[in-house]
Amino acid sequence: DAKTTQPTSMDCAEGRAANLPCNHSTISGNEYVYWYRQIHSQGPQYIIHGLKNNETNEMASLIITEDRKSSTLILPHATLRDTAVYYCIVRDHGSSNTGKLIFGQGTTLQVKP
Amino acid sequence: EAGVTQFPSHSVIEKGQTVTLRCDPISGHDNLYWYRRVMGKEIKFLLHFVKESKQDESGMPNNRFLAERTGGTYSTLKVQPAELEDSGVYFCASSQRTGGYNSPLHFGNGTRLTVT
Numbered sequence: 001d002a003k004t005t006q007p008t009s010m011d012c013a014e015g016r017a018a019n020l021p022c023n024h025s026t027i028s029g030n031e032y033v034y035w036y037r038q039i040h041s042q043g044p045q046y047i048i049h050g051l052k053n054n055e056t057n058e059m060a061s062l063i064i065t066e067d068r069k070s071s072t073l074i075l076p077h078a079t080l081r082d083t084a085v086y087y088c089i090v091r092d093h094g095s096s097n098t099g100k101l102i103f104g105q106g107t108t109l110q111v112k113p
Numbered sequence: 114e115a116g117v118t119q120f121p122s123h124s125v126i127e128k129g130q131t132v133t134l135r136c137d138p139i140s141g142h143d144n145l146y147w148y149r150r151v152m153g154k155e156i157k158f159l160l161h162f163v164k165e166s167k168q169d170e171s172g173m174p175n176n177r178f179l180a181e182r183t184g185g186t187y188s189t190l191k192v193q194p195a196e197l198e199d200s201g202v203y204f205c206a207s208s209q210r211t212g213g214y215n216s217p218l219h220f221g222n223g224t225r226l227t228v229t
Contacts, residue, residue, distance in 0.1 A: 002155075034217065038156075041222070042222050042223075043117070043204050043206075043220030043221050043222045043223050044156070044204070044206075044218075044220045045220070046217040046218065046219060049217060093215065099144065099161075099208065099210075099215030099218075100146060100158045100161055100169065101158070101218060102158065103148075103155050103156040103157070104155060105155060
């Protein structure tokens with residue numbers, strides 16, 4: 001089962017920041033927080049991941065709370081093309097783990113003009 | 114760099130027939146994963162190869178499904194005989210493994226399988 005909890009859906013106005021929350025209260029020390037998204041008819045797309053520090057790349061920013069029990073994915077200037085299902089996933093980086101991802105229901109983000 | 118490619122993009126077969134799906138991972142990626150999403154459900158893990166070896170096949174639903182990765186390059190997933198409940202989208206993903214760390218998975222666009 002997925003170890004994360006996300007809202008089912010969210011709306012965001014085009015050009016505004018989209019803030020997608022995720023709870024992972026049972027996260028363990030070896031587990032990273034990953035974000036993927038799935039745009040209709042495409043495969044899941046990697047966005048960003050982090051352990052405990054905040055991370056930023058060309059797509060998004062990831063803010064992880066100090067206790068690591070929750071995180072927020074930030075799309076700074078959402079566009080209509082960002083409409084997708086966003087998945088927050090915890091993934092074990094331990095060498096004995098297969099590194100597989102366990103998907104939950106995700107958050108459907110609708111960006112509106 | 115070419116991404117993960119899957120073939121065919123769509124397949125429609127009758128119940129009882131056989132279908133083989135193919136996945137070409139990103140060049141140099143030792144890890145190869147198969148996932149699927151059946152109607153209305155979440156994306157579910159099927160199995161994981163490291164090179165040509167099956168590392169984890171805990172998600173394979175039953176013995177009608179056979180995955181192979183001869184030579185550690187491309188992989189095939191065969192369903193024989195297909196049943197109605199096998200309909201869904203089958204995704205393949207690949208990742209690198211360096212220094213004991215598995216890099217992020219990169220997914221293909223999937224094969225949409227319809228069993229009638």
